[in-house]
Amino acid sequence: MTRQLFVLHHCHRWKRLAAVSERISSGIATDTELVEFPGLLRGVSRDLLWARQHGMDEHLVEFLNLCVLRGQMVLYAPRPWSSEKLLHFLRTEFPCAVRRDALAVGTLGIIFFGSILCLWAAVHTEPRLIFSVAPLEHVQQLEDMYAHSDVDMLRPRGRESDVAMFGYYISNNVDIGFRAFASGLFLGVGTLAMLILNGVYFGAVAGHLSSAGMGDVFFPFVITHSAPELWAILLSSVAGWKLGWALLSPGPYRRVDALRLAARDGVTLMYGAAGLLLLAATIEAFWSASPAAPEFKYFSGGAMWILLLTYFIFAGRRYAQGD
Amino acid sequence: MIQEATPNTLDTRVVLATPEATTIHLSPAGPVSRLVAWLMDLTIRGVLAVLIASPLMLLGGLGSGMMLIAFFVLEWLYPVFFEVLKQGQTPGKQAMGLRVVHRDGLLVNWSQSLLRNILRAADFLPFGFAAGLVSMLLSDRFMRLGDLVAGTMVVYVHGAPGLSQPRALRPLPLPSAWLAHLQLSGDEERALRSLATRSSMLGPERVRELLAALAPAGKDGRRE
Numbered sequence: 001m002t003r004q005l006f007v008l009h010h011c012h013r014w015k016r017l018a019a020v021s022e023r024i025s026s027g028i029a030t031d032t033e034l035v036e037f038p039g040l041l042r043g044v045s046r047d048l049l050w051a052r053q054h055g056m057d058e059h060l061v062e063f064l065n066l067c068v069l070r071g072q073m074v075l076y077a078p079r080p081w082s083s084e085k086l087l088h089f090l091r092t093e094f095p096c097a098v099r100r101d102a103l104a105v106g107t108l109g110i111i112f113f114g115s116i117l118c119l120w121a122a123v124h125t126e127p128r129l130i131f132s133v134a135p136l137e138h139v140q141q142l143e144d145m146y147a148h149s150d151v152d153m154l155r156p157r158g159r160e161s162d163v164a165m166f167g168y169y170i171s172n173n174v175d176i177g178f179r180a181f182a183s184g185l186f187l188g189v190g191t192l193a194m195l196i197l198n199g200v201y202f203g204a205v206a207g208h209l210s211s212a213g214m215g216d217v218f219f220p221f222v223i224t225h226s227a228p229e230l231w232a233i234l235l236s237s238v239a240g241w242k243l244g245w246a247l248l249s250p251g252p253y254r255r256v257d258a259l260r261l262a263a264r265d266g267v268t269l270m271y272g273a274a275g276l277l278l279l280a281a282t283i284e285a286f287w288s289a290s291p292a293a294p295e296f297k298y299f300s301g302g303a304m305w306i307l308l309l310t311y312f313i314f315a316g317r318r319y320a321q322g323d
Numbered sequence: 324m325i326q327e328a329t330p331n332t333l334d335t336r337v338v339l340a341t342p343e344a345t346t347i348h349l350s351p352a353g354p355v356s357r358l359v360a361w362l363m364d365l366t367i368r369g370v371l372a373v374l375i376a377s378p379l380m381l382l383g384g385l386g387s388g389m390m391l392i393a394f395f396v397l398e399w400l401y402p403v404f405f406e407v408l409k410q411g412q413t414p415g416k417q418a419m420g421l422r423v424v425h426r427d428g429l430l431v432n433w434s435q436s437l438l439r440n441i442l443r444a445a446d447f448l449p450f451g452f453a454a455g456l457v458s459m460l461l462s463d464r465f466m467r468l469g470d471l472v473a474g475t476m477v478v479y480v481h482g483a484p485g486l487s488q489p490r491a492l493r494p495l496p497l498p499s500a501w502l503a504h505l506q507l508s509g510d511e512e513r514a515l516r517s518l519a520t521r522s523s524m525l526g527p528e529r530v531r532e533l534l535a536a537l538a539p540a541g542k543d544g545r546r547e
Contacts, residue, residue, distance in 0.1 A: 055510065055513035073410070164385070171391040259472050
């Protein structure tokens with residue numbers, strides 16, 4: 001069969017495949033077109049094979065190459081996102097992913113919460129240590145924020161600044177979480193460093209404010225949103241650490257494959273961490289600074305911690321047992 | 324599903340086998356075109372940032388909160404939306420004729436796109452995308468660190484510049500009977516046909532020169 005005959009005979013099929021692929025990917029294909037599509041794809045694939053084997057020119061071969069590629073992309077298009085997927089993620093995938101890496105969560109958790117508690121105790125007993133952690137003006141800023149028992153100082157301009165703080169917390173904290181994850185690629189060194197530095201900072205601030213007598217303003221403020229925020233930082237660091245660990249100890253896999261497997265779990269953890277940070281920012285902007293009584297806030301803070309711990313320990317277990 | 328077909332050669336073409344017993348060829352894009360696309364996207368992001376910030380600055384606290392979130396989204400999530408919803412092409416990549424695909428040639432999903440874009444922060448270290456550049460040069464498919472981990476690559480949408488659909492379907496200035504008579508091998512025939520499609524773009528001297536390389540078959544081939 002000559003080239004010209006080949007083109008004349010089959011070009012209607014190629015054009016039809018291109019048109020149907022476009023319609024399917026736009027979501028407007030009719031049922032007859034959907035039924036027609038696999039046959040068209042197989043036919044054009046055969047034409048591509050014929051064209052390659054019979055020395056057809058680049059133009060024709062490349063054109064058919066693109067037709068087939070486009071058809072394959074449509075055939076294997078990623079399934080769209082649905083609310084069912086979100087529910088499944090929250091109820092099962094996320095808590096199971098956290099428990100799968102219980103060892104890393106535990107180890108990094110001890111490092112993180114340990115450094116918070118150590119610095120808290122250290123700065124509480126030796127207040128001048130705060131200046132090894134933060135510069136003078138930053139410490140003064142903190143003291144100004146929490147000095148007054150008149151809680152309105154935390155919200156100078158009312159509702160408007162809540163949204164401003166919400167925006168700030170989201171952009172700042174999620175950025176930190178993403179960087180903690182990304183720096184895991186360098187053998188986890190950056191991730192560990194960020195984790196320890198954050199823990200040191202939080203502990204030092206807590207210690208300084210409690211030793212300076214501002215604890216009764218500071219702790220009700222942070223207690224509620226600290227749960228999701230600290231857990232989010234911890235989980236981003238676990239995800240980053242998994243990347244580094246995949247490079248250091250890939251087990252039976254090639255390092256590239258170990259990285260890819262670790263990244264799959266890591267993305268689940270990052271989705272969850274981002275959700276927790278969204279929750280923390282919402283609480284921090286709209287609840288923590290509200291003029292509610294401290295007892296109320298301690299209660300909500302305690303409840304949040306217990307809620308999160310229960311969630312991570314118990315959620316999704318029925319599925320894991322093969323429901 | 325699509326799998327890699329042949330072992331790596333010196334060529335940068337990626338050959339993927341489909342279940343329909345044919346192969347698809349893709350050309351991964353190198354650092355230069357990707358850098359230009361990234362710079363274009365950077366400019367677009369800058370313009371968007373200015374457009375978003377100007378009205379919001381007048382809204383006080385509410386505006387500044389939304390501005391911060393908008394800047395965050397522009398920095399981390401701008402490429403993700405385009406890669407998943409616009410078939411792998413951000414505006415910059417579209418201008419350069421590039422597309423982000425999975426390493427089996429198919430479109431990326433949310434997780435893969437998020438992964439490769441979050442890890443761009445690692446590619447940037449220690450400065451000026453050095454880690455990403457080194458990774459691209461060492462990989463056989465020009466994968467930067469984010470691509471390696473997410474299993475994606477950036478390919479040219481069209482195999483080479485100048486290959487177009489109307490040309491593909493037009494008849495060649497080459498009598499087929501004469502071609503059959505010559506009994507060339509598959510590669511030679513493809514070379515001759517490709518020369519025929521390009522002959523209108525090249526001068527006659529050049530066509531003669533190229534035909535001579537196909538000697539002896541080209542000796543009497545001075546068809547147009």
